[in-house]
Amino acid sequence: MASQQETETSQFDHTPLYCEENVYRLCKKLSSTGVADTEASDLFVVFISNDKKQIPLWHQKASHRADGVILWDYHVICIQKKENEKPPLVWDLDSTLPFPSPLASYVAETFRPSFPLFSEFRRFYRIVHAPIFFRCFASDRRHMKDSDGNWNAQPPPYDPIIAEDGTVHNLNEYMEIRSVDAVPIIEADLVNAVKNEQLGVVVNEKQIEEFFTLPT
Template identity: 70%
Template sequence: MCGISLKSFCFRSEENVYFLCKKLCTSGVADAGGSDLFVVFISNENKQIPLWHQKASKRADGIVLWDYHVVCIQKRREGDTPHLVWDLDSSLPFPSPLTSYVSETIRPSFQLFSEYQRFFRIVHAPIFLRCFASDRRHMKDSVGNWTVEPPVYEPIVAEDGAVHNLNEYNEIRAPDNTINANLSNEVFTQRLGVVIDVGQLEEFFSQIP
């Protein structure tokens, strides 16, 4: 279990992961510039994705049907150490090796109807920390009232002044590409990263330079 304090992380997974990435960088757990960190949005066109071992579940297997979910994946830094998944909502060890997280939480061998297929938008953390913005409008109803109590800290504003672009990250459709050198290089330059399917996830991280 990692010794990083989680007390400042509250509410939606995209904001939680934003601050988690900053904490990993400043604590020395990750590279100071976040070069080994990747923010991963998990969703699909129907906004229905099953994940297991989630703290919010009331079931023994921990399954939750999220509209979208966000985690941080840390690329291995040296030697035979595994890629790590930092999921603040998971009941698995924190962090978990990518291979075990995929098998236990994503369960690609579990047969799902097509509307529940999971896709992954992978964004390099340094780009995400500069470009992501949320004014929390998704936490309000149609007349502007909060549906839940918002976090106490100020909304996240992007470096370019954008105040809300969450929908650009969590709107995810099935990818029309395969893993290749260009795709694993594009993640370092594209504001919205790249999108892959569940069968490509582990291979993708093995090919990142």
Template identity: 65%
Template sequence: MFPSLPFYNQLEENVYHLCKKLWTRGTEGQGSDLFVVFISNEKKQIPLWNQKASQRAEGLTLWDYHVICVEKKEGDSPLLVWDLDSTLQFPCPLASYVSEAIKPSIQLFSEFQRFFRIVHAPIFLRSFASDRRHMKDSEGNWMYEPPEHDPIVAEDGTVHNLNEYMTMSAADTVKAIEPQLVNAVRSQKLGVLIGETQLEEFFSLLS
């Protein structure tokens, strides 16, 4: 049904370095709040549209997981999505991204339902680590050319915790979007996990 991509990619590293650049820009007076969003599910099969990796006209791709950054600027500016793999406007207003990349209007089979792990970028930049083991085969050989920059090590010395961010199940998603979730996402290492239809509702709490 969907064109698929392999598990070994470095979306999380690309978004990590993007967030570092955006965060530095913000501390220079621009004023913004950044959130890293991991998208996946139990089966590691999540469809997104308007993706560069796709060979279809509609840009449909089945990712094992995907990672984006959502930016909330000061004032009444719309929330922005930074998706390095999207063919949409870059950055793209959240509402447009949801409509054109996530396409909630399309009814999916349960195995393709998407979950969203939202992590506050300052916590992510301190806590995330990847030694790229997911990019190697069982014999330790690279399945995909690794990035030139050094692997990411967390402030506490952790060298790999990517699986913690990617592990998602319906049982762990929040049951209702409530104001206290904003405090939770700004204080918890793994943020909050929300369901298929709750992304815009969660970010509306920041307004």
């Protein structure tokens, strides 16, 4: 199946340092081209960050190191979980790993859970259902401007994303991820919460794979 095969990242829009918009458009295209469900019901947008906004990720194209490690303030990926198919797939346009990658191998290679980290570098994950993300997410890119209004990085050529209700910017609500917001345990009703809450749910690193074993 197409979703099980490695895909060329060049088929998708990508603007460096605008990962949230890249993933928004990636999910739209996966849905429109039949790789994902037409309603995007099998797609989840995952924001990765922590209290200190310091998260190490490996195999990132922006890294200047041989192992591809880089320290992001936050990152955004897409995880696809089809009801009757395994494994879940990770779509990360900024990764040097196969595109897409099975979730288990992506976690092992990108997060390296066995690598000892100080507490301020531990990652947390906000899982948002793509159909809700399409309706509710907005970014006018203000986070990419300095105090004088100049761009810190060249913005995408297309218009900023506006939510269905007219909201022009709420990216900060998605990228603000605190350890205290992480759910204590993974339960079946978390899927319902993700499918009904604008900001989804926050899980810790030990829970990210477990969440995607739940029936969706």
